[in-house]
Amino acid sequence: MIDRDMAPLLQVSDLSRHYGGQVGCEDVSFELYPGEVLGVVGESGSGKTTLLKCIAGLLPPSAGTVSFDTRVDGPRDIYAMSEPERRMLMRTDWGIVFQNPREGLRMNVSAGANVGERLMAVGARNYGEIRGNAVDWLTKVEMDLGRIDHLPETFSGGMQQRLQIARNLVTQPRLVFMDEPTSGLDVSVQARLLDLIRGLVRQLGIACVVVTHDLGVVRLLSHRLMVMRGGRVVEHGLTDQVLDDPQHPYTQLLVSSILPV
């Protein structure tokens, strides 16, 4: 449920990122409210991953600002923060679920430690509590607890993604970024993961930015939709309105290109 009475959690203003002479993304502005899920769609090279990296604190923009409503100090420009402050934010109030689990997990420590590590980074020291928390979250993402001491290396792609989600949610972040969270998975595994994400996001009231090229994913997960092409946002609105009554030529092409099942 979106909380309308609160200030925006994230405010992105006139954001651009160039790579030399190349445009990554250009002049993007939007607000995200607590509990709101924003989908970003577009073909490869449309700038959606560049945008995600910029707003997630991983890639400084060439121009524009990203402001996050911090618990203590209110809205702050994340690139005006000190490096330790930003890192702390990324470990506590933010989560990032990467397309490639290798980027988001530590492959050489156990599943339980992957979840516990994030808690220790914010000061948890009691082994029993950390372990209990890890078990709790691994259960929520439907992991077989018999695998808690195994390395993620030995997990299937779907299990690795569920472990990434547990690792991110254990600190109860208010904002989670997801980059193609379900691509590369079998359709049945995708459905299970999507359903899990949908349930957790709604229960916990987490705001999300989900980047994907899959319109089915945004239809199921997101309240609002942004369509990108050539680094620019060409259309932005309520998800079902953008998908059912697309206005921009590119969105019309995208929607009409879905193969009926």
Next chain:
Amino acid sequence: MTQPSQTSDVEEMIQVEGLSKGFTLHNQGGIRIPVLENVSFTVKRGECVVLAGASGSGKSTLLRSIHANYLAEAGSILVRHDETWVDLVGAPPHLVLDIRERTLGHVSQFLRVIPRIGALDLVAQPLLTRGFDETAAQRRAEEMLERLAIPRALWALPPATFSGGEQQRVNIAMTFARDYPILLLDEPTASLDAGNRQAVIDLIVEARDRGVAIVGIFHDAFVRDAVGTRTYTVDSARKAA
């Protein structure tokens, strides 16, 4: 918040004023299909307005525009939300979602199935955010599924495998389990047999008599006569074009 253009009647729930809607097909040489032109009508509490007109005249387009699923091109669509008039045309997405959550119920022709969620939970879950506790939500959902004759054996199963008629009844149960002040109904009885059709008619009539403002498309004359209080004929803008 916008004020209504006419003298405000406390009984009015929807005011559509000068609504126009067409479609531009950019990938088919930019063809423009006008559908609705300058449509105006109002709906009061306790009314069930039946949208009439030939196939292709724009009945569904009108209903979808009121649901803000289609983007109006001109005019205004005012709905009474928490005793304030809100114009759905140009309203920000989070406000539209809030209106759909609490004021504007909609029964579409097809159920959008969510994988892995059982029929009973599908009906009960949305009630939890509306002040029902777990037990009350469960009871209300059971009551609705029972009224709509969904076999008890199916309640725990996700509706993906249900028949068309069963899916449609789950869809109706989801919307009617909640007390929306406004209901938009798009062919709610299309794939139902006579017995189930009567159950849906009863639900609509009860809602209407409780003061819900209803707009609907009903191709079945029997249903139309049973629930409708008034007809609004949608004229195709295409004739003029």
